[in-house]
Amino acid sequence: MADKVIVFGATGTIGKFLIASLIQNSKSFERLAIFARSSTIDSKPEYVQFLKDSGVEIITGDVRNEADVLKAYEGFNIVVSAVGRNVILDQIDLIRLAEKTPNIKRFFPSEFGTDIEFGPKSPNEKPHQLKLKVRGYIKNEVKRLEHTYLVTGPYAEFYIGKGFGDQKAGGFDVQAKKAVLCGTGDDKVALMTMPDVGDALVSAILHPEASKNRALIVNSFTTTPHEILAEYEKQTGSKWDVSYTLLDELVHLEEQAWNAEEPRATGFTLRRVWTEGGTLYDRPRDNEAIGFTTPDSLADAVATAIKVQS
Numbered sequence: 067m068a069d070k071v072i073v074f075g076a077t078g079t080i081g082k083f084l085i086a087s088l089i090q091n092s093k094s095f096e097r098l099a100i101f102a103r104s105s106t107i108d109s110k111p112e113y114v115q116f117l118k119d120s121g122v123e124i125i126t127g128d129v130r131n132e133a134d135v136l137k138a139y140e141g142f143n144i145v146v147s148a149v150g151r152n153v154i155l156d157q158i159d160l161i162r163l164a165e166k167t168p169n170i171k172r173f174f175p176s177e178f179g180t181d182i183e184f185g186p187k188s189p190n191e192k193p194h195q196l197k198l199k200v201r202g203y204i205k206n207e208v209k210r211l212e213h214t215y216l217v218t219g220p221y222a223e224f225y226i227g228k229g230f231g232d233q234k235a236g237g238f239d240v241q242a243k244k245a246v247l248c249g250t251g252d253d254k255v256a257l258m259t260m261p262d263v264g265d266a267l268v269s270a271i272l273h274p275e276a277s278k279n280r281a282l283i284v285n286s287f288t289t290t291p292h293e294i295l296a297e298y299e300k301q302t303g304s305k306w307d308v309s310y311t312l313l314d315e316l317v318h319l320e321e322q323a324w325n326a327e328e329p330r331a332t333g334f335t336l337r338r339v340w341t342e343g344g345t346l347y348d349r350p351r352d353n354e355a356i357g358f359t360t361p362d363s364l365a366d367a368v369a370t371a372i373k374v375q376s
């Protein structure tokens with residue numbers, strides 16, 4: 067029996083890529099739906115029309131309203147959550163309700179990022195705390211419902227993009243031909259393009275045994291800041307200005323940002339985790355295990371980034 071998939075957060079940054087890949091593979095699914103706030107539906111008429119034209123059902127409701135969620139769960143067997151950072155904890159109720167809805171078989175919590183159980187330091191990283199609570203709830207309270215954590219590492223579009231507003235945190239400015247590299251420039255990092263995140267989700271759904279009750283480590287490619295720079299220089303046809311934010315300085319900037327309670331503190335922590343090797347594993351990635359065999363390359367990602375900044 068083909069799966070029936072409902073996606074929460076489908077109009078958000080990564081949600082749009084998830085739903086795009088699901089639509090591309092719609093022949094594999096019996097039903098596709100999004101659950102979104104009515105205010106969101108009203109404010110994005112063109113996108114909503116595109117979804118409807120693509121055969122996606124639109125279900126409106128509030129993630130914090132139990133009746134809305136239970137009604138939405140009727141007739142689906144897979145829930146994908148791509149809710150944003152300020153809604154992460156609300157997933158505990160979404161999971162509790164899914165557990166008591168027999169037709170819901172699998173829940174994909176909103177992960178799509180750094181492995182929050184990577185190593186001994188991971189439980190103390192501030193940006194991980196809410197997602198760790200969600201994993202803790204699943205570990206301790208869920209008996210029947212299956213889960214999959216899609217661990218993608220940083221989105222390539224963000225890591226090799228212009229940066230998040232503080233040039234010291236790293237970035238590649240195509241117009242100015244300037245790069246700020248985190249670390250020595252030779253530290254490896256595994257990245258995933260957002261279209262690949264969507265494709266990996268589809269692969270995980272279509273390989274239910276390989277993806278059952280575990281964190282799936284998926285990515286597009288592993289590279290270094292120097293290799294990214296070399297690719298930019300090749301594709302733009304000239305040398306760039308380069309500077310470095312070494313790990314010690316990144317740690318200092320991170321501490322300052324947290325002490326001042328600045329929202330960008332999360333960005334600094336994640337950059338520090340990635341620079342320390344937090345996207346590299348001592349086991350092979352799970353791309354092949356779920357049949358995700360045609361990821362984007364660094365050259366693809368840089369070409370896209372140049373287009374976005376032009």
Ligand SMILES: NC(=O)c1ccc[n+]([C@@H]2O[C@H](COP(=O)([O-])OP(=O)(O)OC[C@H]3O[C@@H](n4cnc5c(N)ncnc54)[C@H](OP(=O)(O)O)[C@@H]3O)[C@@H](O)[C@H]2O)c1
Binds near residue numbers: 149150219224
């Ligand atoms: N790997 C990376 O580099 C990276 C980067 C950024 C984010 N992430 C991760 O990706 C996941 C999704 O993040 P995102 O940035 O894509 O999310 P987002 O665009 O900020 O938001 C996604 C959805 O969350 C829902 N939402 C937001 N605020 C809400 C509220 N107050 N009440 C109810 N719903 C609300 C919205 O649903 P409606 O459609 O109903 O409006 C929205 O579409 C997160 O787990 C995040 O940590 C990873």
